Amino acid sequence: MVATLIRLKLTLSANSFKRSAWQVVGTLFALLYGVGITGLVVAGMVAGGSPLVGLEPELRQTYSVLLGAGVMLLWLLVPLFLTGGDTVMDPKQLVTYGLPRRTLVVGLLLCGLVSIGSVLTLLWLIGYILYWRAEPAALVVALVSAPVLLLTFSLVSQAAVTAASAWLDGRRFRDLMAILGLGLAMLIWPAITMVQNTAGGLAEAMPTIAGVVSYTPLGAGAALPGDVAAGRWGALALHLLVLAATIAAALLVVRAGLVTLTERPPAPKTRRRSAQQGRLGLFAIFPDRPWGAVAARSLTYWLKDPRYGGSLVVVPGLVILAIFLHLQTGQTVFLYGLGPFLAFTLGYAISADVSYDHTAFSLHVTAGIRGIDDRAGRAVALLTFALPATLLAAMVPSWIAGGPMPMVLTATVSVGMLLTAVGVSSLVSARFTYPVPKPGDSPFKQPQGALGRVMVIQLLSMAAIGLLMVPELVGWIVWTFTGIGWVGAVTATVAVLKGAGLLGAGLLLGARVFDRSQPELFQQVQAHA
Incomplete structure (x- = not known):
């Protein structure tokens, strides 16, 4: 059944290209643009991981955590702010098929990997692995944690989509989140500048920010190789605990959302409004x-x-x-x-x-x-x-x-x-x-x-x-x-x-x-x- 869901996602994606040549052009443009940006990031990581550069362990850990947190934010916020942007595998669309819940969870998790975002994330993970090539132990941890990170990204993204479908499916919520997302995006540069001015310099503030972010679901996974490279075994244990808790919480959210959609769907909300005589609004x-x-x-x-x-x-x-x-x-x-x-x-x-x-x-x-x-x-x-x-x-x-x-x-x-x-x-x-x-x-x-x-x-x-x-x-x-x-x-x-x-x-x-x-x-x- 999981294989059937994946084939369904691939078939629907392929049919969208057959529908219009513009879809092919737009997708290729988005892919090339994403590959270009990701390629620059990967090139920077590969260069930064070279022993010749000689980055300090703290600074290397800072870059790893912040980049990992950025990737996690993209996987989390894109489906949340753009709810409805990709409804091909929306859990609500599959309710009538009576699929076993465990099968549906695994299928949706793997279907989430069939996307341009997954391709770009795989490129970033290659840079993430090569970034730690100077430290053999850290390199092994990066190799092991890379697929875990990819699955975690997909699971967190699916948790956001399922939660929005199950509990936050109101039109006003979708519109508010989308508009709020655009407003926040416009204020990113002012916010970064304010942090830089307050901290006396963004470079000086980055290690502190990364240290805090590493103990959150955003950066815990990306902090593991740095912990091994620096010999911080206590921090390694805490980061593993946060990563495991993130995966467990995302699974619980997906399961609870599917229970709501399949077993206890909310009653449809009806709003009855009658026009009042003489009230023509703007037409008057x-x-x-x-x-x-x-x-x-x-x-x-x-x-x-x-x-x-x-x-x-x-x-x-x-x-x-x-x-x-x-x-x-x-x-x-x-x-x-x-x-x-x-x-x-x-x-x-x-x-x-x-x-x-x-x-x-x-x-x-x-x-x-x-x-x-x-x-x-x-x-x-x-x-x-x-x-x-x-x-x-x-x-x-x-x-x-x-x-x-x-x-x-x-x-x-x-x-x-x-x-x-x-x-x-x-x-x-x-x-x-x-x-x-x-x-x-x-x-x-x-x-x-x-x-x-x-x-x-x-x-x-x-x-x-x-x-x-x-x-x-x-x-x-x-x-x-x-x-x-x-x-x-x-x-x-x-x-x-x-x-x-x-x-x-x-x-x-x-x-x-x-x-x-x-x-x-x-x-x-x-x-x-």
């Missing part, structure tokens, strides 16, 4: 026109659909990052660049709005919505909050950094960037569709067969926005360094007028494409549903 605010209805519907998605709202988490993250970089470096360029970059991010956010509609796009088709009403309504919905946010992000920092004139110029360039990005996105979303997370899925789930196509469309769209904004950005930079008044005035005027023109052109061209190919567009959306 916008004009009684087709474009107003589209705008109200789109803005409702922005407020309630985490797939849209998840992109808004970058707004406070960008503000914090810009302020932090300014305080660290003293450079005002980070404050000046906040407005245009935020405008670019928000304006590009509707480049896949038709794809995100999923089956609800049939409302636009059956209602006979004209292309101009569809395009204008979606643009208005975005601009209702994107325009104030862009002005605020552009005016306040630039006023603090430079005064009135830099504030005016930065604000106009930012508005031009926003209008240009919305115009390009209005055309792109009417012309190109691709698989996106379905309603109820994690905002950051990447559907199968989408990666390659998504990358090409997004890169070309972003490049188009950047090229269209080159004159304004050049004028802005020239004025910043020269202070020539007429350059600033011309740049500000061109930014707003050209941005408005490109917005209008994007709406008109997008509307024409929408009207001409609405049936085909609906078929594409249905195919991705």
Whole structure:
């Protein structure tokens, strides 16, 4: 039965490649990127393990523990933050087959090893073994502990997936964890810098951090060869105890989760809400026109659909990052660049709005919505909050950094960037569709067969926005360094007028494409549903 589960995982993975050539391209790109990063780490470990380098035992142990903890975190957090990202072997999918629990545990554990992450981890383990080649006893321990570490990684990852499926399967939890993961990722650099400043230097703080991490499930396994090399037998026993306890706890979590899924599944939660007469929500605010209805519907998605709202988490993250970089470096360029970059991010956010509609796009088709009403309504919905946010992000920092004139110029360039990005996105979303997370899925789930196509469309769209904004950005930079008044005035005027023109052109061209190919567009959306 375990072999059957593994064959099932391999068959499903192979079928995903047959479905779309873009899936093959995206997977190869991800694999090459991962191999490149992992290869650099392995090369560093191989070089660091050479007797010629002569690393001190404490420093060698520090690097081993921190790298092992990083690998463990990836195996743990990726399925937790991106719950639903790989539902091929989700335990909930196998409940109806009545598999013995022990067989299911072993099968899921081994199926977790059939992934790109396992290939990259195997490469890292090769470097982990060669890292200790100068110490024969440590080398033997590394050889023995390497497969144990790989199985531990897979088991911990499976425990996270099973726990999420059994006890934390609410949509709000998935969305919260995904958005929280993105927010934390944006703050990694500031956090590292704060630790470095507090400890007087990151190099000085690393041994202390590694010493603490080694007695946690994250780094206990990777600390074993270093204990043997240094002759710390008491520490070796404690690390073995922590590793064994980690494996036992993960097995208990998987078993308890499977018991919940198979024997005591929670009752489905039902929420009954009835509309109250006269309570139309956002539909009562916008004009009684087709474009107003589209705008109200789109803005409702922005407020309630985490797939849209998840992109808004970058707004406070960008503000914090810009302020932090300014305080660290003293450079005002980070404050000046906040407005245009935020405008670019928000304006590009509707480049896949038709794809995100999923089956609800049939409302636009059956209602006979004209292309101009569809395009204008979606643009208005975005601009209702994107325009104030862009002005605020552009005016306040630039006023603090430079005064009135830099504030005016930065604000106009930012508005031009926003209008240009919305115009390009209005055309792109009417012309190109691709698989996106379905309603109820994690905002950051990447559907199968989408990666390659998504990358090409997004890169070309972003490049188009950047090229269209080159004159304004050049004028802005020239004025910043020269202070020539007429350059600033011309740049500000061109930014707003050209941005408005490109917005209008994007709406008109997008509307024409929408009207001409609405049936085909609906078929594409249905195919991705």
